[in-house]
Amino acid sequence: MLEIKNASIGYKGGVLAVQGISFTVKKGEVVSLIGSNGAGKSTVLRAISGLLRPRTGEILLNGEPLHTVPPYDIVRRGVAMVPEGRQLFGRLSVIDNLLMGAYAIDSKQRTQETLETVLALFPRLAERKGQRAETLSGGEQQQLAIGRGLMSQPSLLMLDEPSLGIMPKLVSEIFQTIHEVSKKGVTVLLVEQNVFEALHISDRAYVLQTGRIVLEGRGEELLKSDLVRQAYLGM
Amino acid sequence: MSEQLIQQLVNGLLIGFLYSLIAIGLTMIWGVMNIINFAHGDFLMLSMFISFWLYTLYGLDPIFSIPICTGLLFLLGLLIYKYLVSKVMTGPALAQLVVTFGVSIFIANAAVLLWTPDFKMIEKPLLTGTWSFGTIQLSIPKAVASAGSVLVSLALFLFLRKSKTGKAILATEMNRNSALLMGVNTDRVNALSFAIGSALVGIAGAFLSMYYYIYPGVGGTFGLISFCIVALGGFGSIEGAFIAGILIGIVQTLGGYFFDPAYKYAIVFALYLVTVWIRPQGLLGW
Numbered sequence: 339m340l341e342i343k344n345a346s347i348g349y350k351g352g353v354l355a356v357q358g359i360s361f362t363v364k365k366g367e368v369v370s371l372i373g374s375n376g377a378g379k380s381t382v383l384r385a386i387s388g389l390l391r392p393r394t395g396e397i398l399l400n401g402e403p404l405h406t407v408p409p410y411d412i413v414r415r416g417v418a419m420v421p422e423g424r425q426l427f428g429r430l431s432v433i434d435n436l437l438m439g440a441y442a443i444d445s446k447q448r449t450q451e452t453l454e455t456v457l458a459l460f461p462r463l464a465e466r467k468g469q470r471a472e473t474l475s476g477g478e479q480q481q482l483a484i485g486r487g488l489m490s491q492p493s494l495l496m497l498d499e500p501s502l503g504i505m506p507k508l509v510s511e512i513f514q515t516i517h518e519v520s521k522k523g524v525t526v527l528l529v530e531q532n533v534f535e536a537l538h539i540s541d542r543a544y545v546l547q548t549g550r551i552v553l554e555g556r557g558e559e560l561l562k563s564d565l566v567r568q569a570y571l572g573m
Numbered sequence: 574m575s576e577q578l579i580q581q582l583v584n585g586l587l588i589g590f591l592y593s594l595i596a597i598g599l600t601m602i603w604g605v606m607n608i609i610n611f612a613h614g615d616f617l618m619l620s621m622f623i624s625f626w627l628y629t630l631y632g633l634d635p636i637f638s639i640p641i642c643t644g645l646l647f648l649l650g651l652l653i654y655k656y657l658v659s660k661v662m663t664g665p666a667l668a669q670l671v672v673t674f675g676v677s678i679f680i681a682n683a684a685v686l687l688w689t690p691d692f693k694m695i696e697k698p699l700l701t702g703t704w705s706f707g708t709i710q711l712s713i714p715k716a717v718a719s720a721g722s723v724l725v726s727l728a729l730f731l732f733l734r735k736s737k738t739g740k741a742i743l744a745t746e747m748n749r750n751s752a753l754l755m756g757v758n759t760d761r762v763n764a765l766s767f768a769i770g771s772a773l774v775g776i777a778g779a780f781l782s783m784y785y786y787i788y789p790g791v792g793g794t795f796g797l798i799s800f801c802i803v804a805l806g807g808f809g810s811i812e813g814a815f816i817a818g819i820l821i822g823i824v825q826t827l828g829g830y831f832f833d834p835a836y837k838y839a840i841v842f843a844l845y846l847v848t849v850w851i852r853p854q855g856l857l858g859w
């Protein structure tokens with residue numbers, strides 16, 4: 339479904355953050371991208387969602403180039419992103435944040451239906467519909483960020499460190515939610531520091547080190563690999 | 574309270590509502606694209622002249638010129654965004670400053686050249702006279718302009734809070750990248766915001782032309798006051814600008830009443846300086 343081909347990605351005036359990486363995400367899979375701080379994980383997701391352009395290489399979605407689509411149309415291709423640090427609309431209410439998630443959907447009825455599904459998935463958000471997003475707790479904000487991403491009814495959902503700054507009990511809840519979402523047929527590309535949990539729910543994973551992919555494999559395989567155990571699980 | 578004082582308060586409120594409308598357009602443009610439109614006051618002046626010439630050449634009363642002024646200023650805002658402002662959006666801040674400053678100077682000078690610096694007035698507008706409530710006098714054109722300003726401000730507020738496009742504007746203002754991720758064409762939001770901001774000041778100009786002097790320099794005075802209001806209310810805050818506009822209107826009028834009218838602007842700026850000293854982000858800023 340998603341194919342990254344030999345992509346090099348950098349920031350304005352900076353060196354390349356990601357150098358010639360290639361990977362694929364197949365329909366229905368949960369794929370994790372793991373790596374230490376500054377490895378380039380967020381950079382990859384930003385390029386897929388159109389906020390950055392690869393300097394060389396290609397990003398293909400179902401065989402069609404995605405890296406030439408304007409950033410505001412990427413979500414209309416079925417790709418949604420839950421960005422690092424939540425990036426909510428702080429002074430808008432919970433409901434309005436969710437409705438913004440469905441901005442690309444023209445049908446009011448479909449929006450309403452998705453809204454109900456999302457609120458059922460996150461009952462805590464349903465209780466706080468009218469509250470301004472910036473006044474939510476960190477965990478609630480993360481749920482809202484995921485909910486907002488789901489509102490566009492994506493076929494590919496990308497999540498950038500959804501467990502960041504959240505207490506362990508909620509972290510497993512969030513991973514549970516991601517697992518449920520994927521079971522409903524949504525393909526998931528996950529970036530995580532919580533390597534153990536991430537690999538656990540992943541079909542496959544790629545390990546990124548200073549802008550290059552150094553290892554790939556099935557979730558359980560990587561959990562057993564020496565590199566992953568030493569570098570990311572501290573074992 | 575003496576009746577004279579009440580009269581002054583009423584006068585302050587009347588001009589304050591108009592100030593609010595002018596400042597709301599400016600603060601909205603700032604909020605969405607972090608650009609100060611230095612030509613904002615000159616847009617007001619242009620709109621007043623449009624109203625004046627429609628009256629002088631075609632006998633159209635300023636009250637009927639309102640939609641024309643609004644539409645033309647919307648168009649002007651759109652063109653200036655598309656051909657000037659958008660070109661420097663990603664450039665250095667100074668370039669953005671110079672662009673709108675340049676537009677301001679160009680419009681002001683062109684107006685002097687075309688229409689002379691003299692004061693003009695719409696001689697016989699439909700709305701004239703005063704309503705009397707006891708000893709309180711209410712100028713009819715001013716009352717209508719103020720009521721109209723409040724209605725327009727309210728309409729904008731509702732548009733932003735309730736409509737899908739309005740929410741997209743607010744969302745872009747709060748987090749441009751997230752808005753892009755949601756599918757908002759943020760460049761279009763910029764253009765629309767610049768155009769709406771200009772249309773709002775266009776409406777204010779049409780209202781003002783019903784009773785105020787029309788001359789090329791009028792933009793400078795009102796422009797400066799609207800910058801103060803925006804800062805006082807909190808950059809980008811529409812509610813803040815609305816409240817600050819009323820506040821400035823009242824302070825200015827009372828200041829002119831208790832001290833010398835010559836000092837009324839000095840008092841306004843003093844209030845501004847004191848506020849930003851205590852609360853740099855303005856009344857409702859963040």
Ligand SMILES: Nc1ncnc2c1ncn2[C@@H]1O[C@H](COP(=O)(O)OP(=O)(O)OP(=O)(O)O)[C@@H](O)[C@H]1O
Pocket residue numbers: 349350352355373374375376377378379380381382422
């Ligand atoms: N806006 C930016 N401008 C310039 N360089 C950037 C920018 N954002 C990230 N970088 C650089 O790109 C490299 C990769 O950053 P990236 O954010 O992709 O890392 P990451 O793997 O997501 O790390 P983390 O786990 O800390 O989130 C880093 O060296 C970083 O300094």
Ligand SMILES: [Mg+2]
Pocket residue numbers: 379380381422498
């Ligand atoms: Mg990151």
